[in-house]
Amino acid sequence: MKVTISDVARLAGVSTATVSHTINNTRYVSGDTKKKVYHAIDQLGYTPDASARSFRTGKKKTIGFIVPDISNKFFGTIIESAENYLSAQGYHLIIANTKENMEREETNLRLLTAGLVDGLLIASTMDDFQRLDALIPAGFPVVLVDRTFGTQKYSSVSVSNFQPIYRSVCRLAARGKRRIGIIGGLPRLSTTKERIAAYRAAAADCGLVQDESLILYGDSMENSAPPCLDRLLERGCDSIVVCQGLMASVTIAYLRGKGIQPHRDLDLVSFVDYDTHAYEFYYDQVDRIIQPVEELGRAAGEQILFQVERPEMPLLERVLTSAYRPFPEAGESESA
Amino acid sequence: MKVTISDVARLAGVSTATVSHTINNTRYVSGDTKKKVYHAIDQLGYTPDASARSFRTGKKKTIGFIVPDISNKFFGTIIESAENYLSAQGYHLIIANTKENMEREETNLRLLTAGLVDGLLIASTMDDFQRLDALIPAGFPVVLVDRTFGTQKYSSVSVSNFQPIYRSVCRLAARGKRRIGIIGGLPRLSTTKERIAAYRAAAADCGLVQDESLILYGDSMENSAPPCLDRLLERGCDSIVVCQGLMASVTIAYLRGKGIQPHRDLDLVSFVDYDTHAYEFYYDQVDRIIQPVEELGRAAGEQILFQVERPEMPLLERVLTSAYRPFPEAGESESA
DNA sequence: GTGAAAGCGCTAACAC
DNA sequence: GTGTTAGCGCTTTCAC
Secondary structure (H helix, E strand, C coil): CCCCCCHCCCCHHHHHHHHHHHCCCCCCCHHHHHHHHHHHHHHHHHHHHHHHHHHCCCCCCCEEEEEECCHHHHHHHHHHHHHHHHHHCCCEEEEECCCCCHHHHHHHHHHHHHHCCEEECCCCHHHHHHHHHCCCCCHHHHHHCCCCCCCCEEEEEEECCCHHHHHHHHHHCCCCCCEEEEECCCCCCHHHHHHHHHHHHHHCCCCCCCHHHHHHEECCCCCHHHHHHHHHCCCEEEEEEEECCHHHHHHHHHHCCCCCCCCCCCCEEEEEECCCCCCCCHCCCCEEECCCCHHHHHHHHHHHHHHHHHHCCCCCCCCECCEECCCCCCCCCCCC | CCCCCCHHHHHCCCCHHHHHHHHHCCCCHHHHHHHHHHHHHHHHCCCCHHHHHHHHCCCCEEEEEEEEECCCHHHHHHHHHHHHHHHHHEEEEEECCCCCCCHHHHHHHHHHCCCCCEEEEEEECCHHHHHHHHHCCCCCCEEEEEECCCCCEEEEEEEEEHHHHHHHHHHHHHHCCEEEEEEEECCCCCCHHHHHHHHHHHHHCCCCCCHHHHHHECCCCHHHHHHHHHHHHHHCCCEECCCCCHHHHHHHHHHHCCCEEECCCEEEEEEECCCCCCCHHHHHCCEEEEEEEHHHHHHHHHHHHHHHCCCCCCEEEEEEEEEEECCCCCCCCCCC
């Protein structure tokens, strides 16, 4: 049978209050009493029941994370990094996967806000902020991760998307490229919008052709890049910007399969969702935009605990910066 | 303020029992009463408190998953697939990441078995079954995932490792390869042990040189393959088997960087942790061992719910089979 | 320095 | 067909 705090109290010859205070360090307990309590705990093999505790205190010591795609290494790494921080602070992480499906996100929001978690990290797939907001109880701690909305209602942690795209397009133009194609992610996402806006701005500023047919959208899943690539090649692009890591790695492989070599045959700018030595083997000869993925996860963890533990703290919109690493031309060195 | 079941009962003019039975469909309630109850719920915006409920019933509707590396796509996909099944059954998934660290696994076991979850999926990094077993309370529902121990104490879901390795080594031998190198994962894991055993058996059966220096171990993290590869090349291997997907993809990229082309220069057998069209671009010219990753996740989900919801069910050790897809020689067709 | 006891929100046995 | 109520295991106020 289950061992409860009263069993411990009885065996130790003290009250349940004392046992509770002893294990939680929440008021003074004499050394002698402590000893008796711990001894009883050992003898009975007592473990405090987490759900009774969270029921009583209202704190679950658990954060929920609504993600669009766990199997995507970008989110896998963010999750890892957030979990790492949260577990060090004594919190657990509940994962809910939406597969970029808005209904699934709604369901998960409803479930997770119903007393299951203390706060929520959301990398939302919603097109409409209202739709998201409507499901969040007033005052519920939320941090938007990676994907934001143009409102100040919740804290957010994201990555600057404008600058690296703008820079990379300018650089392509400077190299003499005139027909720069771009493959974005889902059009409804803030990340995609910002990236496409940066592309448009740079194209205009550099005096490039404004050809809307060079702007295509994938769905960030693995198989969405090749058809876009085929169309861009048809349309005579001399360079391509791929706005998302998974699609980018598929792009490189797909082009290689067609005998098209990056840099030699076609200039490529590619988002990279993680930064490791190993992946440099894939990404040579490609201009890379490297997102600070681990920092993003950690920052998300920090922010949500701020919200949860210090509700008086102001909202914070934190924007991390990606590194832009153009493939070095002869005589150039790397830049961040 | 928090709206409770009594608020609803009061407004609807019924008892809390009726409200509870109404929302849970747990005894007959007249249509009329139902209407009143739901109306009151809507008016007050009532949501049942999940932690009160699980405290009362003892069911958390939550499964824990202890994983060695969330950011590895192999586990990412297993998690996705398990979560998919579990959420459809009304369960949540708590993730704990160990980064292949045994102490972290111990900590997580202690935390998760203390009334937080109804059952536990474990892809253990332990070297010793006792060490794992000691932390699991008697009768606690557990399913071992991917990595097993030679005991019948818990249900398990894993992948057959022996046969595909054995077959692939034989095939290399048949192609005239004499010095076949192999890179395994962490030596303590069951998966690694089985794969290396299969390699040894096949090498012996095919009359190959038994050179222990051709057996190397990585740690399944990204950067562990290259040093192993360097050593195997030094030692004059004419073919290499890589026992883990992440290391395998790095292997291909690394060799390419050295100007070594699979098949033409060196035969390669490679575990692939997922099966998608996209990744075929990477894996052409390589003999692939494709693990049924999604099935593994789903099966893990099914098994743990069996344990949780039908404790009388017998233990089950389920072994899924990998597909072996040799790179087709001229005139050959694919095989599974 | 410690104890007694209320009560968190819900479910379910028992009663009618 | 519905109501009353005990009590899950814990924390915490109030009391001494």
